[in-house]
Amino acid sequence: MKPSFEDLKSELKRQRIGLSVQRLKILAYLAEHLDHPTVDQIYTALITEIPSLSKTTVYNTLSVLQDAGLVRPLQIDEHETRYDIEIETHGHFKCASCGTIYNFSLDPNVMQKIDLPAFQIMDKTVYFKGICPDCLSNKK
Amino acid sequence: MKPSFEDLKSELKRQRIGLSVQRLKILAYLAEHLDHPTVDQIYTALITEIPSLSKTTVYNTLSVLQDAGLVRPLQIDEHETRYDIEIETHGHFKCASCGTIYNFSLDPNVMQKIDLPAFQIMDKTVYFKGICPDCLSNKK
DNA sequence: GTTCCTGCAAAAGCTTTGCAGAAGA
DNA sequence: TCTTCTGCAAAGCTTTTGCAGGAAC
Numbered sequence: 001m002k003p004s005f006e007d008l009k010s011e012l013k014r015q016r017i018g019l020s021v022q023r024l025k026i027l028a029y030l031a032e033h034l035d036h037p038t039v040d041q042i043y044t045a046l047i048t049e050i051p052s053l054s055k056t057t058v059y060n061t062l063s064v065l066q067d068a069g070l071v072r073p074l075q076i077d078e079h080e081t082r083y084d085i086e087i088e089t090h091g092h093f094k095c096a097s098c099g100t101i102y103n104f105s106l107d108p109n110v111m112q113k114i115d116l117p118a119f120q121i122m123d124k125t126v127y128f129k130g131i132c133p134d135c136l137s138n139k140k
Numbered sequence: 141m142k143p144s145f146e147d148l149k150s151e152l153k154r155q156r157i158g159l160s161v162q163r164l165k166i167l168a169y170l171a172e173h174l175d176h177p178t179v180d181q182i183y184t185a186l187i188t189e190i191p192s193l194s195k196t197t198v199y200n201t202l203s204v205l206q207d208a209g210l211v212r213p214l215q216i217d218e219h220e221t222r223y224d225i226e227i228e229t230h231g232h233f234k235c236a237s238c239g240t241i242y243n244f245s246l247d248p249n250v251m252q253k254i255d256l257p258a259f260q261i262m263d264k265t266v267y268f269k270g271i272c273p274d275c276l277s278n279k280k
Numbered sequence: 281g282t283t284c285c286t287g288c289a290a291a292a293g294c295t296t297t298g299c300a301g302a303a304g305a
Numbered sequence: 306t307c308t309t310c311t312g313c314a315a316a317g318c319t320t321t322t323g324c325a326g327g328a329a330c
Contacts, residue, residue: 018329020285039319054287059320075215079295080319093259104256113250114266118273119233119242126254127265133258158304160310179294194312199295201310219320220294 005031008070008085015068025050026061027070036074036082036092036101076101076127091126097135145171148210148225155208165190166201167210176214176222176232176241216241216267231266237275 005028012019012027025046030037037045043058062083065071074082076094082101089111093102106126114124145168152159152167165186170177177185183198202223205211214222216234222241229251233242246266254264 018284020328022286052287055319056287056289056321057285060286075217077215079219091254093256093261096262102259106254110250110253114231114246116233116244116268118276119268119270120276121233121268121270122236123269125265125267125269127267128256128259128261128263129265130262131260136258136260158309160303162311192312195294196296196312196314197310200312 011070012068017064017068022050022053022057023061023064026058027065030065030071030083030085034085034103036076036084038080038082040080042083074101077129089124091128093128093130093132095132095135096129097131100132100134102132151210152208157204157208162190162193162197163201163204166198167205170205170211170223170225174225174243176216176224178220178222180220182223214241217269229264231268233268233270233272235272235275236269237271240272240274242272 008027008031009019009024012023017023026042029042029045033045039055039058039062042062043053043055046058047053062071062073066073070086071083072086074084074092076082076092089106089108090103091106093104094100095102111124111126115121148167148171149159149164152163157163166182169182169185173185179195179198179202182202183193183195186198187193202211202213206213210226211223212226214224214232216222216232229246229248230243231246233244234240235242251264251266255261
């Protein structure tokens, strides 16, 4: 269930955020690549299309998109931040062998059961680590 | 349920890991402070006791303890890594207002329900964000 | 003509690496 | 003595900041 780029675009418009070429390309890239790209990956992918692009702009844009609630940062093992288009709540699984980060859906009923009465919860993150099916079968 | 420092110490011995003053102090600090200290916090706390201590040693030691399975790194919002003594599975809650990171216990029955059939899961991390009771009452 | 946006350069902050000397067995 | 451990200094990386030039309205 890919988020529609058009929806994301109109959300930017609604929030009166300028639709520069750079911002649109970065947003489009995120909408198409749901594999949690890093700043560097986004930059490297777009530098051919926008030769003048700078990493600062990628950082700036991601910050804007984050404030707008369109993308969310992902803090996984590494020291670099990965980014996710904001879609319905899902968990992440990182394979310790190949490094791939998978999405998986979270049963809302189960998630609701994890609750902290006196706390006001704004966000629930679930992150698993292990070996993915591909790497499991390769080991045989 | 604080982990016993003695148990941790004998675990180090069992794994034939040298019990230097630095390592023991750092381990003791972690066993006493379950509030997920950063490298800098550990360093600052111990520099008075061990004036020669260097941050490199703190990094080295944490890496050794991590490999030994005694502590686990915590990747929360910030760019710096926090450390946790390895105790039974628990979740973390970070208050967006005061920044405190709380531990909370996870119901093993509920956690078991979150499963990925084809994946071999080695570790499950749960991390919530929101406002803690203290900050909620202060806002009144 | 303002305001907003980009991107270079430099700085900042956390972490790692290389290595020499100290400590310990 | 031989191995392990410490800690200084420097480097490495990601991310942030300052700011000037450019684009857009």
